[in-house]
Amino acid sequence: MPAKTNPIGVFDSGVGGLTVLKELLDIMPGEDFVYFGDTARVPYGPRTPEEIRKFTRQILRFLAEQKVKLAVIACNTITFNIIAADVADCPFPVIGMNDSVKAALSVSKAKRVGVIATQATVSSAKHVESGKNIDPEAKVYLQACPEFVPIIERGIFDGPEIEAAVKEYLRPLQDVKIDALILACTHYPLVAPLVGRLMGPTVNIINPARETALDAQRLLVEKDLLNPAKEAGKLRIVFSSVSPETENLAKVFLQRALPQLEVKDVSSYFYCI
Numbered sequence: 001m002p003a004k005t006n007p008i009g010v011f012d013s014g015v016g017g018l019t020v021l022k023e024l025l026d027i028m029p030g031e032d033f034v035y036f037g038d039t040a041r042v043p044y045g046p047r048t049p050e051e052i053r054k055f056t057r058q059i060l061r062f063l064a065e066q067k068v069k070l071a072v073i074a075c076n077t078i079t080f081n082i083i084a085a086d087v088a089d090c091p092f093p094v095i096g097m098n099d100s101v102k103a104a105l106s107v108s109k110a111k112r113v114g115v116i117a118t119q120a121t122v123s124s125a126k127h128v129e130s131g132k133n134i135d136p137e138a139k140v141y142l143q144a145c146p147e148f149v150p151i152i153e154r155g156i157f158d159g160p161e162i163e164a165a166v167k168e169y170l171r172p173l174q175d176v177k178i179d180a181l182i183l184a185c186t187h188y189p190l191v192a193p194l195v196g197r198l199m200g201p202t203v204n205i206i207n208p209a210r211e212t213a214l215d216a217q218r219l220l221v222e223k224d225l226l227n228p229a230k231e232a233g234k235l236r237i238v239f240s241s242v243s244p245e246t247e248n249l250a251k252v253f254l255q256r257a258l259p260q261l262e263v264k265d266v267s268s269y270f271y272c273i
């Protein structure tokens with residue numbers, strides 16, 4: 001059983017998961033965190049579930065070496081493409097992104113919810129399944145936005161290029177008159193102001209990051225694993241490759257000063273599916 005003072009592992013395909021880490025740091029400042037971003041292999045969105053599962057197992061192995069007490073999957077693409085067997089042998093609990101369909105339906109008067117995400121998340125159709133389970137009359141519309149992550153990874157959050165892509169992807173959701181929109185990719189909060197502007201005030205924009213952080217906190221309470229420390233915890237950020245752009249982007253995503261970035265290649269780690 002891991003100790004209360006062990007760190008919490010948080011991981012994503014790249015820098016996107018830092019939007020979730022930011023929420024975790026806000027609500028649990030006394031915890032130690034180790035963040036891993038697979039920047040050498042980002043994006044995961046166009047990959048097959050088999051590849052995503054293999055990479056996830058390699059990252060979980062790295063986090064096991066760091067003796068984490070919990071792993072938070074700060075990536076929708078991973079959350080909705082792995083299967084229970086991928087995490088079954090982890091010596092710590094693993095929690096994924098909250099799909100936020102319930103939260104979206106609770107504010108949707110029309111019972112029409114849009115979901116924007118990567119291709120792999122859309123292909124999993126997990127949000128549609130969740131919608132049917134919560135309310136059989138609800139309609140959940142999925143829209144893959146394959147151009148978003150590469151553009152956002154170049155540090156572009158506004159302006160003509162991203163605006164053209166946002167307009168193109170949002171049009172089908174506007175046509176079906178959604179009134180709630182889930183940002184089901186941890187990169188997308190960076191373009192939330194633009195998305196909100198283009199969708200107009202009648203559409204509620206839902207970012208699942210805070211709910212996911214609260215789920216993680218609840219799980220630690222349940223397992224009696226919260227760190228009782230009063231002083232601020234330690235933060236480590238590890239990427240599979242680092243460039244000056246990664247560092248700049250990480251600062252924007254995390255919205256606070258960064259520790260010295262570490263580099264770790266996990267691609268040769270043994271995995272077994």
Ligand code: DGL
Nearest residue numbers: 016043044045076077186
């Ligand atoms: N940030 C990831 C997510 O939440 C996707 C980025 C990628 O395509 O790797 O889905």
